[in-house]
Amino acid sequence: MRAARLIKMVLLLQARPSMTAAELARELEVSERTIARDVLSLSEAGVPVYADRGRAGGYRLIGGYHTRLTGLGRSEAEALFLSGVPSALREMGLADAASAARLKVSAALLPELRDAATGVAQRFHLDAPAWYQEPETPALLPEIADAVWDDRRITARYLRKHTEVERELEPYGLVLKAGVWYLAARTQGDYRVYRVDRFTSVAVTEHDNAPRTEDAGTEDNGERFTRDAAFDLPAFWAERAAQFARSILREEVTLRLSASGVRRLPYVTERTAAREAIARAQSGGGPDEQGRLTVTLAVESADVAYAQLLALGPEGEILAPPELRARFATAAHRTAALYT
Numbered sequence: 581m582r583a584a585r586l587i588k589m590v591l592l593l594q595a596r597p598s599m600t601a602a603e604l605a606r607e608l609e610v611s612e613r614t615i616a617r618d619v620l621s622l623s624e625a626g627v628p629v630y631a632d633r634g635r636a637g638g639y640r641l642i643g644g645y646h647t648r649l650t651g652l653g654r655s656e657a658e659a660l661f662l663s664g665v666p667s668a669l670r671e672m673g674l675a676d677a678a679s680a681a682r683l684k685v686s687a688a689l690l691p692e693l694r695d696a697a698t699g700v701a702q703r704f705h706l707d708a709p710a711w712y713q714e715p716e717t718p719a720l721l722p723e724i725a726d727a728v729w730d731d732r733r734i735t736a737r738y739l740r741k742h743t744e745v746e747r748e749l750e751p752y753g754l755v756l757k758a759g760v761w762y763l764a765a766r767t768q769g770d771y772r773v774y775r776v777d778r779f780t781s782v783a784v785t786e787h788d789n790a791p792r793t794e795d796a797g798t799e800d801n802g803e804r805f806t807r808d809a810a811f812d813l814p815a816f817w818a819e820r821a822a823q824f825a826r827s828i829l830r831e832e833v834t835l836r837l838s839a840s841g842v843r844r845l846p847y848v849t850e851r852t853a854a855r856e857a858i859a860r861a862q863s864g865g866g867p868d869e870q871g872r873l874t875v876t877l878a879v880e881s882a883d884v885a886y887a888q889l890l891a892l893g894p895e896g897e898i899l900a901p902p903e904l905r906a907r908f909a910t911a912a913h914r915t916a917a918l919y920t
Contacts, residue, residue, distance in 0.1 A: 584676075585610070586618055590627060593641045595686040600638040615639075671761070672754070673722035718761055718777040727751045728763075733785035733803045739778040748785065749774075750805040753813040757821075764816060766808075773820055829853055829878035833885045834900040836872045841895030845875075848891040853878045874899070882907075 585608055592599060592607055601612040608615070619639060622629050628642045727734045728751045737746050749765040754776070756762075761776035785803045829850065837845060846854040857875040867873045879885040882904050889896055890911065898905045 582618075586622060589615075589618055590622065590641070591686075593629065593639060594645070598632065598638040598640040604639065671717040671721055672725035716777070718779070720779045720782045721754075721761055721776055723782045724751060724763055724776060724779070725754060727782070727784060728754055731804050731807055733805050735783050735785050736774075736779050737781045738774060739780060744780060750807075752807070752811055753816075755813070755817050762817075764813060764820075766805075771811075771816060773817075825850065825852060828880045831879050831881055831885070833877050833879050833882075833889070833898065833904060834874065835877065835889065836874045836897045836899055837892070838872055838895045839867075841892050842873055844892060844895060845877075849877065849879065849885070849888045872897075 588608060589604060592604065599607075601615045604615045605612045610618075619629050619631065628645050630640055630642045632638055632640065724734070726732070732751075734749050734751055735746065736749055737744055747767055749763075749767050751763055751765045752771070753764045754761060755764065755773075763774045763776055763779075765772060765774060842858055845858065854877065857877040858873070861873050861875040877885075879888075882901065886904060886907055889898065890908075898908045
């Protein structure tokens with residue numbers, strides 16, 4: 581722990597001309613007294629740390645004690661700092677590692693490029709969770725993330741509907757979608773997707789010939805799997821997400837839309853399905869003489885369609901199925917009665 585702190589201190593001083601004891605204490609989350617002791621240790625180890633006395637004083641490195649990464653241009657350096665997602669790194673337990681990596685890159689950059697990290701942070705920010713949701717970090721996410729990084733097989737218990745099942749998994753990758761974590765894993769030769777918050781227990785699978793002992797870590801006992809080099813996590817996720825969207829749209833609704841209803845439909849129901857329905861209708865004849873467009877929309881169920889399409893109000897008329905049309909007629913009468 582102390583060795584890592586000393587390295588981080590050197591990197592901080594490489595990245596900045598000078599830092600006070602208070603600034604270093606804040607960055608390293610220790611006391612100023614600890615900073616003074618660490619500076620002494622660095623000096624004894626041959627690191628040229630110099631202390632400027634006085635109110636404007638601080639610590640700095642002398643003698644050009646730093647390395648430079650000369651192959652990066654400004655746009656490349658900015659793109660490198662943009663690639664991190666701070667909230668996701670924190671939830672996976674990788675915030676410290678990411679911070680150290682950014683410091684190493686900053687310390688190695690040419691002086692004129694060292695403001696790249698600050699410039700990017702002030703221009704771009706990714707807020708992954710959806711609106712009106714309090715983000716919750718799954719309790720087992722750090723353990724799963726460790727297994728993903730190390731290609732370790734895991735034995736996991738998982739809630740599927742109302743039952744708990746046990747699976748032997750090869751964890752290939754993690755995906756953060758609208759504030760929800762998913763694990764892409766291979767089991768019995770097939771790739772599947774699991775919601776991380778539904779795991780109830782996770783344990784690294786042990787070697788058959790090396791039983792786990794109390795003082796042995798997972799690094800020695802965890803069984804590694806051979807990763808399929810052809811597996812592409814972004815492509816896999818895009819395909820599964822499209823499959824999922826198609827699989828839940830099992831029913832169809834026919835409705836007649838005003839021009840305003842056509843514009844609003846993608847915002848009240850599944851966006852891709854709405855746009856496809858509108859495109860088919862426009863290419864198949866277009867609006868009628870009243871300017872209304874009849875579309876056939878794929879929906880999850882009649883109940884879901886009822887809840888979603890009510891938002892269209894008078895800009896959409898349900899034509900089929902007849903049972904759903906009757907529900908809308910009843911809702912319209914009840915609504916009108918409230919305003920008479």
